Amino acid sequence: MNAEPGRMVGLVRTADVVAAALAAQGVRHAFGMPGGEVVEILDALGRVGIAFTLARHETAAAAMAAGSWLATGRPPLLLTTIGPGLANAIDGIADASQERVPLIVLSGVVDRALRGRFTHQVVDHAAMLRPFVKASFEIDAAAPGATVARAIGLATAGLCGPVHLDLAPGVAAAAAGDTAVPGPVLVKRPVPSPRDPAIEALAARLANSRRPLILAGFTAARCPRSTGIVRLAERLGAPVVTTYKAKGVIREDHPLALGGAGLSPAADHILQGAVRQSDLVLTFGYDPIEMRAGWLDVPGLQDQVVDITPVPIDHGMYFPSLRIEAECGATAFALAEALDSHEGWPPSVVASIRTALAERFASPPGFGPHAIIDALQAHVGPEDLVTVDSGAHRILLSQKWVARRPLSLVQSAGFCTMATALPTAIGAKIAVPGRRVVAVLGDGGLEMGLGELATLRDSGLQVTVVVFQDQSLALIELKQAAARLPRAGVTLGETDFARIAEAFGGHGVNVETLPDLEREFVAAASRPVFSLIACRFSSHEYDGAF
Secondary structure, X not given: OOOOOEEOOOOOEHHHHXXXXXXXXXXXXXXXXXXXXXXXXXXXXXXXXXXXXXXXXXXXXXXXXXXXXXXXXXXXXXXXXXXHHHHHOHHHHHHHHHOOOXXXXXXXXXXXXXXXXXXXXXXXXXXXXXXXXXXXXXXXXXXXXXXHHHHHHHHHOOOOOOEEEEEOHHHHHOEOOOOEEXXXXXXXXXXXXXXXXHHHHHHHHHHOOOOEEXXXXXXXXXXXXXXXXXXXXXXXXXXXXXXXXXXXXXXXXXXXXXXXXXXXXXXXXXXXXXXXXXXXXXXXXXXXXXXXXXXXXXXXXXXXXXXEEOOOOXXXXXXXXXXXXXXXXXXXXXXXHHOOOOOOOOHHHHHHHXXXXXXXXXXXXXXXXXXXXXXXXXXXXXXXXXXXXXXXXXXXXXXXXXXXXXXXXXXXXXXXXOOOHHHHHHHXXXXXXXXXXXXXXXXXHHHHOOOHHHHHHHHOOOOEEEEEEOOEOHHHHHHHHHOOOOOOOOEOOOOOHXXXXXXOOOEEEEEOOHHHHXXXXXXXXXXXXXXXXXXXXXXXXXXXXX
């Protein structure tokens, strides 16, 4: 069936035009849990070559869709049925909203003619999703393609975010009144020039600074010319701090890289000290939603900040003295070209900050979370993708992990929802099957989304799943201890994840030593099925870790 921009010929269903419009706008993968109200659109998606992956829960399906977008940049599709199906997806949609994912949410809805009298599973979908989506539209047979094009345009414009589409089964099956299939809009953004007055003025301001510092966020990690930030940092002699989601904007073995910030109080104490030493902070694509309250009112992030961002971001964490609304990487290149030589920070000072961070997160002897992270780092290549779930293990991994390229370590840092690492890994692996993908999660997160091991099996995906099994919601346990409260509501039983993995058709193993972990991680790369490695240790190994 035709999925190119134009007009479909002959008598076609509204569902066919919707599917063709989605494909013409770049959608290639859909994830979800179907119901009777979406069978027409599910059929139509297959006819235009949009591959559908059956998840075991709608929120996991939303995370899979996000993973496919991070891997390819193509708009992702979440397909749900009415009422309870869409309600199940709310956590995933909210995560997409705060993670800035252009998620297209397509849900079935009771036919309009029935809604006045019928009440079974009738919910105001638009009202339910209002806090989490840019807009909600109901597709009508009169102009289905135009509605889809508008939704995707809105989802991908400016600060990306979810858009919701309702499609009633009667409308999906009915003949389309308009069979037009709009193509995507070609967007051209002028590249800043070193001779632009705004660039020249900022370059002059930088020339007068002695200790400029760069703070980069997720938008910078996604920009097509992010290497410009590295070039500017080198020209300025400026250290670079990133959010967790932006790790890898500068290779973290680079002498100017200070790593990620935003969750570890120990790391933030060191990094905020660097901010206080600076006399000008340049932010690139920085979104404070990725930080925590500890970054409110930081001296140095008040009257000496210049924001460089393609779109303004609503927050009150600080107020910049200047905002340049332009593409991050190209602006950094232009600034670097506009600058004369600049001494910047004494290399010894930046080196001492890097040393302080390395020493603070150095691995103690024995098998535990530090050793597991070190082993993973040694066996993960620069082109591989690692996803990580929320929890104590994520904070430690994000600080110790040396990212060598942008978007190689993926996590929920805006919403910080649990149980996303496994489905995000699934979505990324489906979208780019030739790339090695490793999902890192805690035992609590795995138990919350255990059914997605079946999705791994049914999709035939060779994903390595590494479980930090400490039989505790360790991060909450640490917070209880810090507040001098008794341990309560955080204990997890001892699940045999290896046997569960085998039951789901994968390879499972429990490990308690570093040699066993290293051997299993190497073997996982050549297995035809998914591998689950459950690493067992005491939750007390996190005491004082971050």
